[in-house]
Amino acid sequence: MQKLKKLRIIYSEGDENFVLIFVFVPQGGAQRMAKRKKTKIVKIGKVKIGGNYPIIIQSMTNTDTFNVKKTVKQIKELEKAGCEIVRIGVPDLKSAKALSKIKKQINIPLVADIHFSADLALEAINQGVDKLRINPGNFPKGKLKEIVRIAKIKKIPIRIGINSGSLEKDLLGRHKRVTAEMMVKSALRNVRLLEKLGFRNLVISLKAPDVLRTVKAYKLLSRKTNHPLHLGVTEAGAEFSGTIKSSIALGSLLLDGIGDTIRVSLSADPVEEVRAGWEILKSLGLRERGIKIVSCPTCARSQIDVINLAKDIEKETSQIKKPLTIAVMGCVVNGLGEGREADLGIVGVAKKMALIMKNGKIQKKIKEKEILKEFKKLL
C-alpha cells in the first residue's frame, strides 16, 4: 500500500456548520523511484559498476574489428557522445589480434564479445581487453577452466550474456517460445558454472527483443542474484521504434532500482545508442550530462517557430557536457513558468517576438530572427 506521509487538515467554516475534512496525501506522489538495488562492485578497466556507482552507458561497434583505423574512429565518436564502456565483436583470430592495437588508441574500457570459440576468448584476454562477454556453457570444460584461470590473474570480469534467441535447447524443450523464466534458468546455470570454478567477478544480462519478457526476466533475476546487471532489449529495432522500446523496458527497470549498466541496441549509428542511453538516464534524474531541452509541442498560440528553434539549439549545444536546462516555449501560457525553472529560456511573447530568460530572470525582448545569435552569446 502507498505509504502516507502527511495528514492535511482542511477547515471549512460555513455559516452555521463547521466541517472538518481530512485528506491523506501520498508521499512523493503516485510514482517514486525505488531504492537502487545494491549489487556487487565490479571493476572494468578504470570504470567501476554496481554498488553505489553511477549507471554506466555502453555501446557496441559495428565496424570490422580487424579494421583498426575504422574501429578506433568509431570508438572515438562514441567516447565523444558519452559512451563509457565499448563492446566489440570478435568473430575470428584476425579480429582478436587487432584488440591490443585498438585498446592502445582509446580511452574507455574495451569488452570483447565472443561466441563459441574459447581460443578467441583466450586470445582476447592476452590482447589486454578489460572484460569478456561470453556464454560459459558454450565452451568445453577444460577450456573454460583456462579462461577463468587467466581472467582471475588479469582481474578481468566476465559478462554472462543470455539472449532469448540463443537459449540452450534443453531449456526450450518442446516449447516454441522462450520464456523469461527459461532465460533466468539459463543465466543462473551459467553463473553456477563459473562460481563452481571459484569465479565471481561477474556481470549478467538477459535480453529479449520485446519489452515484457525483458522486464520480467530482469525482475526475476534481480531477486536471485547480487551480481551487477547489464540492461538491454536485444535487437530492439530501428532508431525510432528501438529507442521507444528500450526506453520503456530500461526505464521501467531503472525505476524499480534494477540495473548497473545499460545499452540501447539500435539498427542505427551506435552514437545514437549512446545519445538515447543518456536521455533515459537524464529523464529519470539518474545522471546529468549536457543539455536538457524543455520545448513545447506548439499550438495555435505559438508566437515563434519553436520546432526549428529547438532543433537548431539541440544541434548548437550537442557538444556541451555541462548539465544545463534550456526551455524553448511558444507562448506565455506555460512559457514563463518553464523559462523561470530553466537555466536559459526562450519564450514567445508576441508575433515573432521572444523573451530571453537566464537563471529565471527576463534578460530582454528580441525579434525572432535574432534569437539564435543572442542565445549563443548567453551560452
Ligand code: SF4
Ligand atoms: S506553451 Fe503556448 S504555444 Fe506552446 S503548446 Fe503551450 S500553449 Fe501552445
